[in-house]
Amino acid sequence: MKIQRTDWGYIEWRHIHDENDKKQLMDIRISVVLPGKSQPKHTHYSEEQMLYVMSGEGIHIINGKKHHKKAGEFVYIDGGAAHETHNIGDEPLRELLVSNPVVVNNYDYEDKKIDGLNRIIEAIQSQFIEPLNIPITIYDSSWKILLQTKCFNNYCIKTCALNGRFAYCDCLTPQNTAEDEQYTFKCSHGLTIYHIPIIYEDEVIGYIRGGHILLASDGKKSDQKNIYDTPTSTAMSIKRLLVQIAKSIVNYYRFNKLRGEVQEKNMAIEKTSKLREELKNDLIKEQEKVTNLKINHHFLFNTLNSMASMALEKDCFDLYSAIIDLSKLFRYTMGVDSEFTELEKEIDYVKQYLNLQKIRYGDELEIEYNIDEKYNNVGVPFNFLQPIVENAFVHGFKNSLDKKKLKLSTFLYNERLRIVIENNGSSLSDSDVCTVIQKIHNNSGHGLSLIHSKLQFAYANNFKMDVLSNEKSTSFIIDIPIVNNLKK
Template identity: 20%
Template sequence: MTIFTLRNIVNVTVLQEIQERFSEATGFAVIIADELGIPVTKPSNFTSFCTNIRSSEQGSKCCILSDRKVGQLAAQHGKPIVHHCHAGLVDIAAPLVLDGRHLGSVLCGQVLVDGHDEQRIEHIRDNFKQLLIDQDFLQKYFDEIKFVSKRRIEAAAEMLQLVANYIIEIGANHMAEQELNERNLKLAQEQQLRTQLEKLLQETQLKVLQSQINPHFLFNTLNTISRLAYLENAEQTQNVTYSLAKIMRYSLRNNDQMVTLKEELDYIQNYVNIQQSRFRNRIHYHENIEVNAEEIRIPIFTIQPIIENAIIHGFESHENDIVITLHCFLKDHQVQIDIYDTGIGMSEETLASLFSRQGRERNSHTTGIGMNNVQKRLQYYFGEDNGITGVESKIGAGTIVRISIPHPGGVII
């Protein structure tokens, strides 16, 4: 969120123009300062006395501190404050407060009060004698300071508050416009994300969905084959057929929906059953689940493509058996899913291209879902800090893929 200051909610040129008009109308010296007393505009109608004081480093610091003090005092009271500055002249400060934040002040004055300050003249002279400035000039310029009535100062204070209100109104309108622009930008970004997701979801459509065969006919046929295998005591054939039917039914669900972790793990088990039959039990799959798999929801086809990559790329051309381990546990308020395999591993070049176009073509097979697709869908649902948060691999040493998502219960105890 943008931190608004006086300088970025109102154009300084606009502030300068408002200040000049007020100074011309009242004859008072005027300046607009931020909450620290630092001038935002150039002085208007300043007296030679004050200009001379501000021209020195010591005098400038004293003026800024004085403006800061009266500005804060005005903000605390919520109205214009009349006070005597460090040099003894009358200054008026109207606070600039927006949404409870003190942004600065409009200050005017550099006069003396008729019928009141005459008796303070010597005291004022003693004050500015402490300044390391040419005293002859200061004395001369001080004698030029105007005396005005108390009623005129009160009227100036009222007008100054109107000016401050007008500046705040301009600032509020600018803030509203900025916030609207930020919301529109956020909506545009969300729309872009939705469009990307829709495209990704289209990419996840399995080839079976393009078939003209009625899915119910396909399921009935698979069930018939499974029963025939049972009658013929072909237990392995029955198991493979049953697993394939379960996979087909799962794959035909809406690909934009969330499923429970348990449903995804059941799907993986059926997928591995078929692969184990294909490779004659050279694939060893283990699960270590330390969470409630029924309360955790993930996008459909999140884990299976990673298991598939381990088999397709880490094992098919490998003579040895492969061990795939899925470990799901809680860590730092997150659900972490680590998939280990003892396959052939990947080179640094292949590892670096996993989420590139080349990588998408490489790791997209049975389901047509690549690592990049999995990552994009996880980040869409859970935010960019989540998803596939790590991939470690070395040739001959296997691969580890790490998925991290928020825990549905929030804080983990």
């Protein structure tokens, strides 16, 4: 049986828990206060205790309140309570003492996000640090004091405190050791101090210094007066408590980080949902526009049919043909749902457009088709030829007074399908050709650049779009692979 002797008596240790065994927390001892002696005032900030008076008579002062106890009576002391014992009898006061460490991992998180270690410590300070009345100092990673409690023992206050702060106490000085290691050291006045780093994801974010206790040694009385000889089990509980506080700070820190990430994700989700709703509303509006457009086109087709009937009744066959071509143009643009169509249909669309231009220019416009019908079923992007043909009238023939000639050709060239649209309008210089080619490749979404984008979407980079010009003509050349892009 282990005996620990003190100024006021001695302690018989019956069981000291194994610090490495998580199943063991309880300590059991018999405390003996000799007649006329008293235990100095001390704080139970690391453990709660139950005392059973086996013999003798004494007074327990708990948080300033006196409790007169004799043999056969119990005393309970909760964690954080200030306690002192006085033997008022003529015989030793023998008490069975069972202690259990205080656990500090049950606390409520703030609803709002808290930034920084300092704010986190402020948030948990009132929850479980202050109620324990524990003398500790908490630092950030640069050794700036974030929190220092006001419950240091009287010996510390008299010896080291200056205006209520331990500004010159050597226990606040960083030690020359690894910053991420727990260690124990003694101050110059013989008190034991525990150093606990606060580590989050392998990074030291702060430190805890606490304890400030006088450890009782076996068979050796303390030279210090009016300071409680702290039992070994209590010292172990104090260290465990400081480790728990460090872990609680880290848990709060981790929770706060995760909460911030969750809030950011929720904001992103909310933003995405809002954007999705806006897109949905825009889609509905666009669908309404398309519906209205189809209704307008339906009216237009009926009107064109009526006009065609009137042209036949009056024997205006040229007008009848023009109206039919115009009607086919509209139907083609409205009737194709796919991104691709057959080359033959695309060429027919161009022919109907040129028939209308023929009405405008008459004999001044000469059109030639050189079509290899073997490739009529090849899938090509929808409406990619007509804008190129139209470009000849907008730019090529703009200032030309000569007879206008346009030729559309399709044929096999180097195992690819080549399409050539040639006109005899204004010739282009080499510099002008380079400018046109640059505009085609800038993907601006306008004019010939739009055609280039369509071809790029259909064939990636497996196509060629070029411009050639001489004194006689200007040609737009398109080479595409011979593949069937049509959906069955």
